[in-house]
Amino acid sequence: MLIISCLFLLNFLAPTILGLGNVPDQVHLAFTGDLTEMAVVWNTYEDASQDVSYTKQGSSDQKQAKGSSEQWVYNGIIRYKHKAVMVGLDYDAKYDYSIASRSFTFKTLPKDPSSYRVCVFGDLGYWHGNSTESIIRHGLAGNFDFIVHLGDIAYDLHSQNGQVGDDYMNQFEPLISTMPYMVIAGNHEDDYQNFTNYQKRFVMPNNGYGDNQFYSFNLGPVHWVGVSTENYGYYYQYGMEPVFTQYNWLKADLTEANKPANRAVRPWIFTFQHRPFYCSNVNSAECQSFENKIVRTGWLNMPGLEALYLQNSVDMGFWGHEHSYERFYPIADRTYYNDPSAYINPKAPVYLISGSAGCHTPDAEFTKTPWPWSAVRNNDYGYSILTVANSTHIHLEQISIDKNEQNVDDFWVIKNAGFQYQHSESVRIGAKKFPPQKCHIRDLPCMRTLQQINEEL
Numbered sequence: 076m077l078i079i080s081c082l083f084l085l086n087f088l089a090p091t092i093l094g095l096g097n098v099p100d101q102v103h104l105a106f107t108g109d110l111t112e113m114a115v116v117w118n119t120y121e122d123a124s125q126d127v128s129y130t131k132q133g134s135s136d137q138k139q140a141k142g143s144s145e146q147w148v149y150n151g152i153i154r155y156k157h158k159a160v161m162v163g164l165d166y167d168a169k170y171d172y173s174i175a176s177r178s179f180t181f182k183t184l185p186k187d188p189s190s191y192r193v194c195v196f197g198d199l200g201y202w203h204g205n206s207t208e209s210i211i212r213h214g215l216a217g218n219f220d221f222i223v224h225l226g227d228i229a230y231d232l233h234s235q236n237g238q239v240g241d242d243y244m245n246q247f248e249p250l251i252s253t254m255p256y257m258v259i260a261g262n263h264e265d266d267y268q269n270f271t272n273y274q275k276r277f278v279m280p281n282n283g284y285g286d287n288q289f290y291s292f293n294l295g296p297v298h299w300v301g302v303s304t305e306n307y308g309y310y311y312q313y314g315m316e317p318v319f320t321q322y323n324w325l326k327a328d329l330t331e332a333n334k335p336a337n338r339a340v341r342p343w344i345f346t347f348q349h350r351p352f353y354c355s356n357v358n359s360a361e362c363q364s365f366e367n368k369i370v371r372t373g374w375l376n377m378p379g380l381e382a383l384y385l386q387n388s389v390d391m392g393f394w395g396h397e398h399s400y401e402r403f404y405p406i407a408d409r410t411y412y413n414d415p416s417a418y419i420n421p422k423a424p425v426y427l428i429s430g431s432a433g434c435h436t437p438d439a440e441f442t443k444t445p446w447p448w449s450a451v452r453n454n455d456y457g458y459s460i461l462t463v464a465n466s467t468h469i470h471l472e473q474i475s476i477d478k479n480e481q482n483v484d485d486f487w488v489i490k491n492a493g494f495q496y497q498h499s500e501s502v503r504i505g506a507k508k509f510p511p512q513k514c515h516i517r518d519l520p521c522m523r524t525l526q527q528i529n530e531e532l
């Protein structure tokens with residue numbers, strides 16, 4: 076008991092004892108939605124007023140970005156979240172920046188970049204970060220421009236009173252202080268205090284609601300949309316209102332992005348979220364369990380997401396949650412298109428799960444027989460590299476950590492200029508419609524839920 080008490084006290088006091096209370100740590104960047112800006116977020120354990128100095132390399136013109144500071148408390152531990160936005164940045168330029176005694180560098184993207192690379196993954200922990208070393212090494216080598224983390228961060232951000240979240244962010248700081256780290260919440264981000272650790276550690280593009288649960292940004296030919304599936308997953312705890320708030324925002328955001336004038340400039344719409352619509356993992360009853368269904372189809376008077384994606388011709392979607400990799404044929408409400416040219420001018424969204432970066436559970440288990448809409452499955456640890464090659468070509472690779480960084484999947488999605496699928500019955504002629512949903516035989520909660528749904532219908 077004495078030892079436990081001492082450890083707790085040490086954990087509580089460590090930053091102060093070490094004299095680190097005012098030293099910025101967990102420094103990381105994020106897009107604001109404007110490529111002439113870059114948000115920088117950091118942490119201190121003591122109250123401090125800190126700004127950011129930044130200079131374009133080769134220039135003597137040093138600028139200041141005013142930092143804001145906000146105290147937040149989790150389980151009695153006081154932290155200070157700092158944020159500043161560096162503005163007036165030149166495109167395609169390298170910058171040095173410093174906060175108090177610490178210095179970093181980053182590079183801006185070109186104006187309306189026609190090509191760039193993104194590291195996409197979900198479900199990566201501090202203690203089981205199988206992909207961490209590889210991601211940091213390749214990122215520092217310039218092999219991608221930013222990161223999209225599909226939720227379940229650190230396992231968990233709030234563990235050990237937030238110490239695990241601190242350690243995870245510091246572990247990644249060498250990389251994410253140099254490039255944007257774009258995140259969305261997973262179920263592990265619920266810290267029993269309404270996602271406080273997630274809300275207070277990250278700043279994402281402004282969604283007009285003062286939070287970071289959902290947001291969008293434009294980058295070259297792509298409109299990127301981060302969507303929370305956790306307001307569905309935790310509706311019984313935090314109420315239905317967050318579902319409606321997001322849905323109304325999302326509907327307006329996608330409607331705007333899908334206007335012909337905007338599609339002409341940015342032909343692709345990509346969504347990223349934590350919980351998948353489809354999967355063939357045993358543990359989630361092949362995504363027929365309630366927690367997946369509620370996100371895809373809705374529940375009670377909460378609308379689901381899939382129909383909204385189809386109505387606005389979303390092109391691709393990236394998911395985590397399942398601790399594996401799975402690529403799907405273009406699919407719309409279980410109608411799928413698996414012809415040899417399925418990924419050329421796809422007739423429905425192309426989704427993939429990339430949730431195998433490194434988690435707290437051993438190898439994911441797939442069902443013996445995949446769904447017919449499952450194109451590729453792999454349960455090695457790893458992460459995805461997405462390349463926006465130009466306005467018509469998207470390339471995806473799945474990197475296996477287990478197989479020494481080999482590609483275990485490699486495919487292109489091609490969309491001719493001006494092509495856009497429309498979700499209508501005419502498009503679905505000739506497509507294969509799968510029989511109604513089912514539950515995995517082991518998934519008793521799912522079976523009970525389906526029975527309940529059928530009774531209510």
Ligand SMILES: [Fe+2]
Nearest residue numbers: 227261262396
């Ligand atoms: Fe998850």
